[in-house]
Structure formats: C-alpha cells, structure tokens
Amino acid sequence: MKKINKKGEGDTLMNNVLGTALAIAATVIIIIWLWWTITDITKDTELEAAQSIADKIKARINALENGQSLNLTIQGFNQKDLNWYLLGWGKNQDGRPDKCFFESCICICGGTNAEACQNKGICRFFEVNEIEVGKPCLIEQNMYNEGLYEFTDQSGIQKIIAPNIDIPENLFVIQITKNQTFIQLLRYKQSYLRREVISDALLC
Amino acid sequence: MHKRGELTSGQIAKIVLAIAGFVIALFFLFFILDLKDFSSDEICRLSILTRATTPDEVERYAPIKCTTKKICLTEGEDCDQFIGETKNLADPIDLPRGQDEKRGKSNAAVKIEETVAKSMLDCWKMMGEGKMDLFGGSDMGPLNLIDANHLIRKETSCIICSRLAIADDVDPEILKEIDLNNYLEKEKVPNSEDGHTYIEEFTDRQVRAYPRDFEADLEENATTYTPTREIAVLFMQINTEATATEAGLSTGLKSAAFVFGTTTKGLGPLGVLSIKPASILSSIVGVGTGLIAGFQTYESRNIAAGYCGEFTSTEQKRNGCSVLTTFDYNQVDKINDYCWILEGYP
Numbered sequence: 187m188k189k190i191n192k193k194g195e196g197d198t199l200m201n202n203v204l205g206t207a208l209a210i211a212a213t214v215i216i217i218i219w220l221w222w223t224i225t226d227i228t229k230d231t232e233l234e235a236a237q238s239i240a241d242k243i244k245a246r247i248n249a250l251e252n253g254q255s256l257n258l259t260i261q262g263f264n265q266k267d268l269n270w271y272l273l274g275w276g277k278n279q280d281g282r283p284d285k286c287f288f289e290s291c292i293c294i295c296g297g298t299n300a301e302a303c304q305n306k307g308i309c310r311f312f313e314v315n316e317i318e319v320g321k322p323c324l325i326e327q328n329m330y331n332e333g334l335y336e337f338t339d340q341s342g343i344q345k346i347i348a349p350n351i352d353i354p355e356n357l358f359v360i361q362i363t364k365n366q367t368f369i370q371l372l373r374y375k376q377s378y379l380r381r382e383v384i385s386d387a388l389l390c
Numbered sequence: 391m392h393k394r395g396e397l398t399s400g401q402i403a404k405i406v407l408a409i410a411g412f413v414i415a416l417f418f419l420f421f422i423l424d425l426k427d428f429s430s431d432e433i434c435r436l437s438i439l440t441r442a443t444t445p446d447e448v449e450r451y452a453p454i455k456c457t458t459k460k461i462c463l464t465e466g467e468d469c470d471q472f473i474g475e476t477k478n479l480a481d482p483i484d485l486p487r488g489q490d491e492k493r494g495k496s497n498a499a500v501k502i503e504e505t506v507a508k509s510m511l512d513c514w515k516m517m518g519e520g521k522m523d524l525f526g527g528s529d530m531g532p533l534n535l536i537d538a539n540h541l542i543r544k545e546t547s548c549i550i551c552s553r554l555a556i557a558d559d560v561d562p563e564i565l566k567e568i569d570l571n572n573y574l575e576k577e578k579v580p581n582s583e584d585g586h587t588y589i590e591e592f593t594d595r596q597v598r599a600y601p602r603d604f605e606a607d608l609e610e611n612a613t614t615y616t617p618t619r620e621i622a623v624l625f626m627q628i629n630t631e632a633t634a635t636e637a638g639l640s641t642g643l644k645s646a647a648f649v650f651g652t653t654t655k656g657l658g659p660l661g662v663l664s665i666k667p668a669s670i671l672s673s674i675v676g677v678g679t680g681l682i683a684g685f686q687t688y689e690s691r692n693i694a695a696g697y698c699g700e701f702t703s704t705e706q707k708r709n710g711c712s713v714l715t716t717f718d719y720n721q722v723d724k725i726n727d728y729c730w731i732l733e734g735y736p
Contacts, residue, residue: 238735
C-alpha cells in the first residue's frame with residue numbers, strides 16, 4: 187500500500203527549521219558585530235579619551251604607596267569644541283561639583299569650573315581628605331589671577347600655581363604625590379623636573 | 391509504526407550537529423577571533439581614508455579615530471607602563487628563552503626586534519605609506535611659520551600608532567642585543583608575497599641595503615645612554631610648499647620613499663645625500679640633537695622611514711614629508727618640540 191506523506195510532515199519541515207535556525211544565529215552574530223562597530227564610530231571620542239586618562243591616573247594613584255611620588259607621562263588629545271582640564275577637589279572643599287559631594291575627586295572636564303565638570307566631566311574618587319591639582323607656572327609680574335596661589339620652589343623663584351591643568355594636544359607630564367590624607371597632581375615640563383631651571387617653567 | 395511528532399535518529403543527529411556547530415562558531419567568534427581589535431583597526435583605517443579624502447573646509451568633522459595600541463613584551467610579569475590602560479591593549483607577548491644560534495643573539499631580543507618591526511610596518515601601511523595628506527587642513531594662515539630658508543612650514547601633527555613596553559622582569563642585557571636597523575635590512579616581512587625585507591617594503595622596493603658609509607656614520611656618532619623600556623611608534627607629517635629637493639632629497643630620489651638615520655651629521659637618505667641643517671627633514675627628525683632613540687643602547691642610531699613629495703589624496707595637490715620612527719616615550723619635551731598636535735586617542 188502506498189504510504190501517503192501528510193502535509194508538513196517529515197524531512198522537508200526539519201530541514202527548513204534547521205536552516206532557519208542557522209540563519210537566525212548568523213544574523214544575530216552579524217548584528218552584534220555591527221552594533222560594536224557603529225558604537226565605536228559614533229561615540230564621543232573626546233569623552234572617551236578623557237575617560238582613558240582618568241582611568242590611568244586613578245590606577246597609578248592606587249598603585250602608589252603612601253609617601254611615594256611618580257612622574258607620569260600622559261597622552262593628550264585633539265580638542266575640537268571644548269578645552270579640557272584636569273581638576274580636583276577635597277571632600278570638604280567648597281565649590282566642588284555634586285558628583286564629588288561625598289568623596290574627594292579628580293576630574294577631567296570640558297571647562298575649568300564645577301559646573302563644567304557636572305555637565306561634561308569624568309570624575310574618579312579617592313579616600314583622602316585633600317586633593318590638589320595644579321600647574322606651577324610663571325605669570326607676568328603685573329598680572330594677578332583670582333584663585334591662584336604662590337609658592338617658592340627649590341630654585342628660589344616665586345611662582346603661581348594655576349588651580350587646574352590644561353590638557354594639551356600632545357604629551358604632558360604630571361607629578362603625582364600621595365600620602366595618607368593628601369594627593370597632589372602638578373603639571374611640569376619634563377625638563378623642569380630634571381633641572382628646576384626657571385627657563386624650563388611652564389607659562390600660565 | 392511512526393508516532394506523530396516523533397523524531398527520527400537522523401533528525402536528532404542533524405539537530406545535535408547544528409547546535410554543536412553553532413557553539414563552536416560562537417567560541418571561535420568570542421574567544422579566538424578578536425573582533426574588537428579587528429574593529430579598532432578597521433575603524434582607524436576608515437577614518438584615515440575619510441580624513442585623507444575630505445576637503446579642508448570640513449576636515450574637522452572627520453577625526454582620526456585611531457587608538458594607540460599598547461603591546462607588552464614580558465617574561466611573565468605585567469607591564470607597569472600600562473597600568474590603568476585598557477583601550478586597545480594587546481595580549482602580552484611572552485618572550486622566548488634561549489639563544490638564536492643563527493643570529494647570534496637571544497631569542498628574546500629577536501622577538502623584540504620582530505615586534506617593533508611589525509608595529510612600524512603596520513603603522514606605515516595604515517597611514518597610507520606616507521602618501522596621504524592627513525593633516526593638510528591645519529592651515530594657520532598668517533601664523534604659518536617661515537623657517538630660515540623662507541620655506542613656509544605648518545605645525546607638525548603626529549599619530550602614536552603603538553607603544554611597546556618591556557616588563558621589568560626582562561634582563562637589561564637583552565636590550566643591548568637589540569639592533570632594529572639590522573633587522574629591518576635583513577629580515578623578510580612575514581607573509582610577504584614577494585619575500586621582501588622590511589626595508590624594501592618601506593621604500594617601495596627601491597632600497598635593499600644601507601650603504602657602508604651610512605652604517606659607519608651611525609656607529610661613529612653613537613652616544614651612550616640608558617636604554618628605555620618603553621618606545622612609541624610615531625608617524626608624523628608636515629606640509630610644506632618646499633619641493634622634494636629643497637626638503638633634502640637628491641634629484642635622483644625625489645618623491646620617493648626612503649629610509650634614513652638620525653645622526654648628528656645630518657646624514658640624508660641612504661647616506662649619500664647631505665641634508666642642509668635648516669631643511670625640513672632635519673627639522674622633523676631632530677638631526678643634530680640625537681634625541682630620537684629606540685630600545686638600543688645608543689642614541690642617534692635609529693632608522694626612520696619616510697616619504698617626501700606630493701600627497702596624492704586631495705584635490706588640492708600639496709607637498710610634504712611623512713616620517714615614521716620610534717622614540718623613547720619618556721622623552722616628552724623633545725617629542726613635543728616636533729609633535730605640536732597628537733591626533734588619534736590614547
């Protein structure tokens with residue numbers, strides 16, 4: 187007696203299901219890869235670069251023991267719309283951004299004030315009381331800038347510390363010093379770190 | 391008699407095979423094939439092409455999206471130089487032990503040379519072998535500098551393609567064995583169809599070996615210094631209205647790719663040309679200051695690859711020079727003297 191195949195039954199259905207399942211799997215993989223690529227292309231690259239720098243600084247600070255310091259080379263980045271700065275606040279310091287309300291922080295921001303850090307900034311947090319971020323620099327003698335404070339280093343020359351570090355578009359060096367209650371980040375020219383000659387000081 | 395809905399053994403086998411194949415494909419995709427790195431390279435290449443073919447007026451909307459690659463060479467320890475850096479971090483390269491009898495040096499030194507050479511070549515190829523105009527839109531107008539030869543010069547832009555670090559557990563004696571110049575001259579590029587050496591690849595197969603007096607001059611002008619454990623592969627480019635001859639190339643080699651060494655004598659390409667002290671090439675590579683160095687023990691012994699001539703990728707034809715070299719990543723001030731802008735991302 188002739189065997190009659192029922193509609194939808196047997197190898198044809200199974201082959202179609204398998205083929206469909208494989209096609210769906212391949213499509214999912216391609217979509218995932220496309221998503222990675224598109225995400226990479228459209229991301230805010232300045233913010234990404236700022237994040238890389240912030241992560242690097244945090245990891246280096248965490249790797250330091252109390253009482254140690256190191257000179258860290260950092261690669262800046264090309265800045266189109268905003269100028270970016272490195273800033274820091276102690277946990278009890280006035281004028282800090284809301285992000286840093288509970289802990290001391292070091293931030294990389296698209297501006298020089300707390301509002302800029304709150305709106306477009308990457309912050310990393312530390313369990314110390316005070317954080318100082320600045321750039322010892324020379325200013326013209328008849329200038330005075332609010333928020334700057336003076337110091338005298340080993341060369342005997344008075345300088346001003348600008349309260350932030352401008353992120354240049356090439357390489358720069360910051361000297362990180364850490365102790366139990368205090369973290370200090372100061373930007374110097376590399377030649378100044380070697381010789382402390384006034385001509386090697388940065389300009390404000 | 392078959393029950394309705396019952397699977398045959400053949401169908402079960404097919405399902406099992408399909409699932410197994412899918413698992414293997416996923417394993418390959420996520421653990422073997424590094425799609426993230428593949429994507430980073432492709433995005434970089436695409437951004438280079440886009441920048442090179444974008445008109446000056448809208449060049450700012452075509453950023454170069456190349457992230458510096460970080461490569462650690464180690465005998466087991468992590469590289470402290472890359473603490474906290476996770477973007478485009480390559481898998482560490484384990485340096486092999488033992489001696490390479492044929493080359494008369496340690497296998498580790500050979501591996502370091504191989505890695506640096508490969509990184510340089512990858513960078514050169516990625517940047518279009520120096521022939522693409524990547525930074526031409528940075529016209530400073532009246533602020534364009536005019537150097538001593540009254541050649542209009544714009545600020546130099548650079549890209550750090552990769553950083554190579556040697557972990558602290560690697561014996562410093564191994565660093566003294568490194569001779570990158572010799573490696574580039576003698577070793578063939580892996581998977582090269584025509585079996586070319588690195589120097590041939592850098593120079594469009596025009597150069598096979600360094601002239602004797604070229605190498606002699608490199609030896610003569612060597613200055614001892616403490617070798618670094620971190621170098622960067624740097625691509626720099628400068629636009630200039632100078633002709634190739636004014637830039638320092640002989641008429642026989644104008645608009646050609648070349649390799650040259652940075653020596654205190656200002657030795658030009660192939661050792662047979664003289665570079666005028668104020669020429670573009672000398673200003674780019676710091677001839678006379680001996681500042682650029684690699685892993686070698688001595689300064690002023692580093693070969694650089696370069697191209698001077700017309701850039702071919704823009705409607706407005708521009709002349710310029712592209713240079714690829716390695717440098718001590720910790721020589722910050724000196725690098726900044728030449729690289730006013732670093733494109734790409736850390």
